[in-house]
Amino acid sequence: EAQVTQNPRYLITVTGKKLTVTCSQNMNHEYMSWYRQDPGLGLRQIYYSMNVEVTDKGDVPEGYKVSRKEKRNFPLILESPSPNQTSLYFCASSLAGVLSYEQYFGPGTRLTVT
Amino acid sequence: QKEVEQDPGPLSVPEGAIVSLNCTYSNSAFQYFMWYRQYSRKGPELLMYTYSSGNKEDGRFTAQVDKSSKYISLFIRDSQPSDSATYLCAIFSGGYNKLIFGAGTRLAVHP
Numbered sequence: 001e002a003q004v005t006q007n008p009r010y011l012i013t014v015t016g017k018k019l020t021v022t023c024s025q026n027m028n029h030e031y032m033s034w035y036r037q038d039p040g041l042g043l044r045q046i047y048y049s050m051n052v053e054v055t056d057k058g059d060v061p062e063g064y065k066v067s068r069k070e071k072r073n074f075p076l077i078l079e080s081p082s083p084n085q086t087s088l089y090f091c092a093s094s095l096a097g098v099l100s101y102e103q104y105f106g107p108g109t110r111l112t113v114t
Numbered sequence: 115q116k117e118v119e120q121d122p123g124p125l126s127v128p129e130g131a132i133v134s135l136n137c138t139y140s141n142s143a144f145q146y147f148m149w150y151r152q153y154s155r156k157g158p159e160l161l162m163y164t165y166s167s168g169n170k171e172d173g174r175f176t177a178q179v180d181k182s183s184k185y186i187s188l189f190i191r192d193s194q195p196s197d198s199a200t201y202l203c204a205i206f207s208g209g210y211n212k213l214i215f216g217a218g219t220r221l222a223v224h225p
Contacts, residue, residue, distance in 0.1 A: 031211070042216055
């Protein structure tokens with residue numbers, strides 16, 4: 001089954017404790033992206049990757065890191081989480097270029113930072 | 115000014131009603147316009163897309179783009195309780211390789 005998986009689905013952590021949210025896709029997609037979703041603000045892009053070893057900032061990259069060492073995986077790293085990073089996070093993947101309008105989303109990770 | 119504006123609702127309608135969901139956008143260069151649907155506790159999924167101006171129909175759903183007024187719409191005919199979800203309009207910016215989303219409109223269709 002074609003899918004994007006994320007782990008964990010739910011995470012409660014404390015300020016400053018490093019964490020990683022994993023994302024994996026099995027569709028051989030070149031393009032992968034991370035979004036956060038907050039009430040009233042919709043989905044905002046954090047980082048994206050056009051292919052292996054190619055990443056770039058989205059609209060809200062502060063406080064986040066990513067890496068793309070393999071085509072299928074695109075982990076999101078919070079080196080020192082803060083309460084304003086409490087949010088619902090989605091990973092997405094798609095084919096590259098103009099076909100990136102059709103993105104496949106993971107089930108989401110709800111993060112709470114206390 | 116936000117690049118894509120969408121009324122967050124919520125919108126509550128009886129089963130069988132015609133639903134109209136709308137967004138406005140600011141950049142006249144955009145060419146790809148999408149509607150994503152998001153059920154509770156799920157990720158968004160692409161419902162329909164339209165290239166440039168015009169209408170596109172898929173069953174009970176019709177997507178409409180008016181580039182002259184920078185207005186995009188989604189119409190749902192004969193709405194069903196299973197249509198209850200959040201609907202997100204989105205625009206693909208090829209120059210920046212990203213989707214720009216509206217805030218989403220939460221729709222509830224009650225029997």
